[in-house]
Amino acid sequence: MSPADRMPGRFQCFHFFQRVERVWFGSKSKQMTYAIETHQLSYCRGQQLIVDNLNLQVPVGSIFGFLGPNGSGKTTTIRLLLGLIRTANPCVQIFGEDIRENRLSILAKIGALIEAPMLYPHLSGYENLEISRLARQVDRKQVENVLDLVGLTREAKKRVEHYSLGMRQRLGIALALLGNPDLLILDEPTNGLDPAGIREIRRLLVELSQVHRKTVFISSHLLSEMEKFVTHVGILNHGQMLFQGPVNRLHRDFSAQSTEQTLEDIFLTLTNSKL
Amino acid sequence: MNAATYLIPSLAMERLKIKGTLVVWLAVFAPVFVVIVAFVAGYADGEKFYRSGVNPWINFCEHILAGWSLFIFPLYVSLLSALYAGIEHQNRAWGYVYSLPVPKSSIYLSKLLVLSVLVALSHVALVVFALCAGSLMGMLKPAYGFQDFTMPAFMPVACINLFVCGLGLIVIQLFISLWYPGFIIPAGLGLFATLASAIARSFPVSHFSPYLWPFVFLNNTLQVHDWNYSILMWSFTVYLLGAAISLFIVGRRSNR
Structure with missing residues (x-):
C-alpha cells in the first residue's frame, strides 16, 4: 500500500484526536x-x-x-x-x-536560506535586502542592522555579481535574519x-x-x-x-x-x- | 490586511528587480527600432513616398504603425515577457520569492501590471520618437515638407488603442514566460505565433489570434472611424480572463 493510500485513514484519525484534545484541554495545549x-x-x-x-x-x-x-x-x-x-x-x-x-x-x-542563496546579481547587496524588506514590511533600519550582523556593511553598495562565495553566503544569512523571524x-x-x-x-x-x-x-x-x-x-x-x-x-x-x-x-x- | 497592502510593496519590489536590466532597455529600443527603419526608408526613398503639398507625416506614421502592429509589437512583447520572467528563472529565485510573506496573487499581479506599464510606456515612446524623427527629417530633407505639417492626430490615438489591443497577448506571453523556465521557449513560442499570424493574416480564422489583433484593429486604414473597435473588447476580456486563469494555475504550482 503506497503512503498516499495509508495516509488518509491515519490522518483522519489523528485529526479526530487532535480536535478532542483541543476541546478537552483548550487550544493552547502543546501547540x-x-x-x-x-x-x-x-x-x-x-x-x-x-x-x-x-x-x-x-x-x-x-x-x-x-x-x-x-x-x-x-x-x-x-x-x-x-x-x-x-x-x-x-x-x-x-x-x-x-x-x-x-x-x-x-x-x-520564518527566515529561510535554502541551498545556495537566491540573489539578484545585477542588484547590490543593499538592494537585495531592500526587496526582502519590502516583502516583510519592516523598518529600513533593520537592513543596516543585519548587514552589520553579518559583516557586509562596507560591501553593501557593490553589485552581488562582484561578491565572493562567502559574501554571497553572508548576504543569504542576512536575508534570512531580516524581519526578526x-x-x-x-x-x-x-x-x-x-x-x-x-x-x-x-x-x-x-x-x-x-x-x-x-x-x-x-x-x-x-x-x-x-x-x-x-x-x-x-x-x-x-x-x-x-x-x-x-x-x-x-x-x-x-x-x-x-x-x-x-x-x-x-x-x-x-x-x-x-x- | 487588504490586497493593496501587499500589491503596493510588490510593485516596489518589481521596480527594483528590473533596475538596470535589458527589460527597461527593450521597452525603449523596440519603438526606436521601428522609427529608425521608417526614418531610413523615408530618408533614402522619400521621393517615392512623399508628394508635394501632401502631409508627409501621414505616410511616415503609416509605415511606423504597419511595422509596429504586424511584427514588432507582438515580437517585442514576447521578448520582453521572456526577459522579465527570466530575472526570476535565471537566479532560481522562485523558491525565495514564494518563501516571502507575500500572497502569490500579489506576486503575479505586480508582474502583470509592471509588464503592462512597460508596454504602455513603449507606445508613448513610439509617438515621441516618431515626432522627433519627423522633425529631424524636416531639418535634413526640407524638400519632403515635414516642417510644413504636423503629426496627424490619428497617431497618438492609434498608439493608445494598439496598447489595449495588445493586452490579450501580454497576459498570454507572461503566463508562458512564467511557466517555462528559460528564455528560448517563451520567446520562440511568441515568435512562432507572430509569424504564423502574419503569414496567415489573409485567412479570417487568423483574426482570432491575439498576436494579430493590433494589426486587425487598424483594418488596413488610417481612418479612425473605420478601425475595428470590437478588438478592444476582445483583448480586454482575454486580459482579465487570462489573469484569473494564470493566478489559479501559477498559484498552485509547486516549486521543487
Missing part, C-alpha cells in the same frame, strides 16, 4: 512546544518516495541539526515545510498553525565561509537561540561543526527519520559503553547500517 511539527509527512516524485511518513518535532528555542547523506530528502523536507511543494495532505504545523491555512502569517515568522531554516549556511566566518555564524546562531529564544533549524554536512552548538538532531536517510531528539540522548543511545563516539561516527553508523 507552542514545537516550532515545527509534522505528522506522517510523505512526498513522492513520480514513483520515487522522497519523504516517508516523517514525524518531525522541533522544540521552540532549540538549535535543531537536520542531518542526512546526499539525496536523503533534507532539502525536499525543507521545501515541504515552507509550502513550496504542494502535497495532498502536508500535515505541517509551524508554531501550531497549519501552513495551508495560515501561509502568510507563518512565513512572516522566530524560526530560522538554514540549509548549509556556512558553505563557502572561512573558519572565522563559520565561527562567527555559530556564535550568532547560539546567541539567537539562547538569548533571543529563536528556533534554528539547520541542515549541514559539517558534522564536527554542528556538534559544537546544536541542541537537538534529526538524522534522515532515504526519507525516513532514523533518530530525533536531544544530542545527549543520541550519544547515550548510540555510543559504546566505554568509548564516546562523535556525532560523525554515530551518523555514519546509522546511515550505513540502513542502506
Whole structure:
C-alpha cells in the first residue's frame, strides 16, 4: 500500500484526536512546544518516495541539526515545510498553525536560506535586502542592522555579481535574519565561509537561540561543526527519520559503553547500517 | 490586511528587480527600432513616398504603425515577457520569492501590471520618437515638407488603442514566460505565433489570434472611424480572463 493510500485513514484519525484534545484541554495545549511539527509527512516524485511518513518535532528555542547523506530528502523536507511543494495532505504545523491555512502569517515568522542563496546579481547587496524588506514590511533600519550582523556593511553598495562565495553566503544569512523571524531554516549556511566566518555564524546562531529564544533549524554536512552548538538532531536517510531528539540522548543511545563516539561516527553508523 | 497592502510593496519590489536590466532597455529600443527603419526608408526613398503639398507625416506614421502592429509589437512583447520572467528563472529565485510573506496573487499581479506599464510606456515612446524623427527629417530633407505639417492626430490615438489591443497577448506571453523556465521557449513560442499570424493574416480564422489583433484593429486604414473597435473588447476580456486563469494555475504550482 503506497503512503498516499495509508495516509488518509491515519490522518483522519489523528485529526479526530487532535480536535478532542483541543476541546478537552483548550487550544493552547502543546501547540507552542514545537516550532515545527509534522505528522506522517510523505512526498513522492513520480514513483520515487522522497519523504516517508516523517514525524518531525522541533522544540521552540532549540538549535535543531537536520542531518542526512546526499539525496536523503533534507532539502525536499525543507521545501515541504515552507509550502513550496504542494502535497495532498502536508500535515505541517509551524508554531501550531497549519501552513495551508495560515501561509502568510507563518512565513512572516520564518527566515529561510535554502541551498545556495537566491540573489539578484545585477542588484547590490543593499538592494537585495531592500526587496526582502519590502516583502516583510519592516523598518529600513533593520537592513543596516543585519548587514552589520553579518559583516557586509562596507560591501553593501557593490553589485552581488562582484561578491565572493562567502559574501554571497553572508548576504543569504542576512536575508534570512531580516524581519526578526522566530524560526530560522538554514540549509548549509556556512558553505563557502572561512573558519572565522563559520565561527562567527555559530556564535550568532547560539546567541539567537539562547538569548533571543529563536528556533534554528539547520541542515549541514559539517558534522564536527554542528556538534559544537546544536541542541537537538534529526538524522534522515532515504526519507525516513532514523533518530530525533536531544544530542545527549543520541550519544547515550548510540555510543559504546566505554568509548564516546562523535556525532560523525554515530551518523555514519546509522546511515550505513540502513542502506 | 487588504490586497493593496501587499500589491503596493510588490510593485516596489518589481521596480527594483528590473533596475538596470535589458527589460527597461527593450521597452525603449523596440519603438526606436521601428522609427529608425521608417526614418531610413523615408530618408533614402522619400521621393517615392512623399508628394508635394501632401502631409508627409501621414505616410511616415503609416509605415511606423504597419511595422509596429504586424511584427514588432507582438515580437517585442514576447521578448520582453521572456526577459522579465527570466530575472526570476535565471537566479532560481522562485523558491525565495514564494518563501516571502507575500500572497502569490500579489506576486503575479505586480508582474502583470509592471509588464503592462512597460508596454504602455513603449507606445508613448513610439509617438515621441516618431515626432522627433519627423522633425529631424524636416531639418535634413526640407524638400519632403515635414516642417510644413504636423503629426496627424490619428497617431497618438492609434498608439493608445494598439496598447489595449495588445493586452490579450501580454497576459498570454507572461503566463508562458512564467511557466517555462528559460528564455528560448517563451520567446520562440511568441515568435512562432507572430509569424504564423502574419503569414496567415489573409485567412479570417487568423483574426482570432491575439498576436494579430493590433494589426486587425487598424483594418488596413488610417481612418479612425473605420478601425475595428470590437478588438478592444476582445483583448480586454482575454486580459482579465487570462489573469484569473494564470493566478489559479501559477498559484498552485509547486516549486521543487
